[in-house]
Amino acid sequence: MSLKKDLDELLDAEVITDEMANRIRAYYMERKGGRSPHRLILAFGVLGALLVGLGVILIIAHNWDKLQRPVKLLFAFLPLLIAQGIALYTLLRKSGQSAWREGSAVFLTFAIGASISLVSQIYHIMGDLSSFLLVWSLLVLPIVYILRSSMASLLYLIGITAYACHEGYNYPSTPPTLYWLLLGGAVPFYYRLCLQAKNSNFTFFHHWFFPLSLITVLGGMAERQEELMLLAYFSLFGVLYLMGKLPYFSTLLKRQNGYQVIGVAGMMFMLLIWSFDEPWREVSRHTFYMSGEVFLPIAFVLLNMGMLYLYWPKDKKDTIDPLAYISLVFVLIFLVGTEHAVAASLLVNTLLLLVGVWVVINGSKRQALGELNFGMLLLAALISCRFFDSDLSFVSRGILFVVMGVGFFMANYWMLKKRTGHEGK
Incomplete structure (x- = not known):
């Protein structure tokens, strides 16, 4: 069998x-x-390409000022020509070996960046970092598909994320709307990677890089109504969590399922931040109005609602996961917070308490030690926030922290004892 x-x-x-x-x-x-040296060869191939590329750059940089312009221009294009030659050899003779594809793709990626920067320096071509990152990323994208390189895809994601952050977070900032189109350029390769190499480490890295890129860039999309990004972020975390619950991702280990881990961690982190009164006072003082910024949060909220509809149990045997609906509840809390800051803060604290208790109970029933500890950690974080937000004495706070520590120890001891008892039967 x-x-x-x-x-x-x-x-x-x-x-x-x-x-x-x-x-x-x-x-x-x-x-x-x-049992196979394949992964080791691949790792050394990528590492070797990185070291060679960096070594060439350092050698040239050390003697740069002593070189004439024609020699500088030669050195500017030489790494690129060598990298292209290796890439062509890989396509013609070694296309079936991933170590060659990944190594040549990484070398070519860094050679492109080095050539662009060196030519700009030689001829004193003015430009900013964001335009450099954009051009570099656009030139790397074909490498991803021609060489079928997962490492080049990851570098491309890093490049477009850096470009979008430079555009969206530096003053004067401009919303990097081009980022969405650039991100879409990597989706077909990611989709094919999920189908053809589901258990590859490169695929697992993509499960983390895609959501992390989205989270990093999203804040830069705001212009004058930054408070609306709260809705967009929370809905995005809800979407990521639901994606991690899809059949394709649900069979993965937690460390491999970046969508689910980032989604639940992001929601809990934001709930803890917004359990205080002051952030809600800022929201209640803000006057919201219709503008282009409104459409992005609305789009994420609608996407979240659509995924919740798909996720709704179709069979009576299926259980409802309360964590999946936190993002929708938070939308209602946000609407309350636009008028009543204290009420919104109270609702967030209540929601956190209910979620923490449910996670602890569910983890206990399933004998999942990690889930039990996560629930208790969430409750401890909530209690800690309220301690530091109150006028309790240091002695009282110390006693309560000791009680929480003992509670952690007793819960883990009870769970391990329960597991041992089941295994002994």
Whole structure:
């Protein structure tokens, strides 16, 4: 019998949990990968390309001022020509070897950046960092598809994120609306990677880089109504969490599922920040008006609602995950906060308390030690925020922190004892 069939049978019989099944799959995948030197060769190939590229740049930079302009121009294009030659050789002779594709793609990516910057310096071509990053990223994008390079794709995501941040966060700032088109350029490659290399480490990195890029850039889209970004961010975290719950991602381990981890962590972090009164007072003092900035938060809210509709259990046996609906509840709290700051703060604290209690209870039922600790950590963070927000004495705060620490210890001890008892039967 196959491993998949055996695990499905054990899951149907409720002998093991989903978390245990995921761990078993990961264990056998790691064992299978550990027998082949493929990953090691790939890692050394990429590392070697990085070191060669950086070494060439440092050698040229050391003697740059002593060189004549024609020699400078030669050195400006020489790394690019060498990198293109290696890339052409890879396509003609080594296209089936990922180590060659990844290494040549990384070398060519850095050679392009070095050539652009050197030519600009030689001829004193004026320009800012954002235009340099934009041109560099646009030239890297074809490399991603021609060489089928996952590493070039990750570098491209870093490049467009840096470009968007420079545009959106530097004064005078301009919303980097071109970022959405640039991000869409990497989506087809990411989609193909998910289909053809689901268990590749490069695919797992993409599961983290895509949401992190979105979160980093989103704040730069605001112009005059920054408060609206609160709705956009929270809805985005809700969308990311729901994406992590899709069948494709739900079978992954937590460290591989960047969407779910970032989504839930982002929602909890924002709830803790907005559990204080002062941020809501800023929102209640702001006068909102119709402008182009309104459409982005609305789009994320509608996208979140659409995914919630798809996620709604179709079978009576399916359970409802309250964490999936936090983002929708927060939209209602935000509407309250535009008029009543104290009421919104009270609602956020109540929501955090309910979520923390539910996570602890659910983790206890499922015997999931990580989930139990996450729930208790969330409750401890909420209590800590209220302690530092109150006039309690240091002795009272110290006693309460000791009580929380003991609670953590007792809960983990009880869970481990319960697990040991089940294993002994």
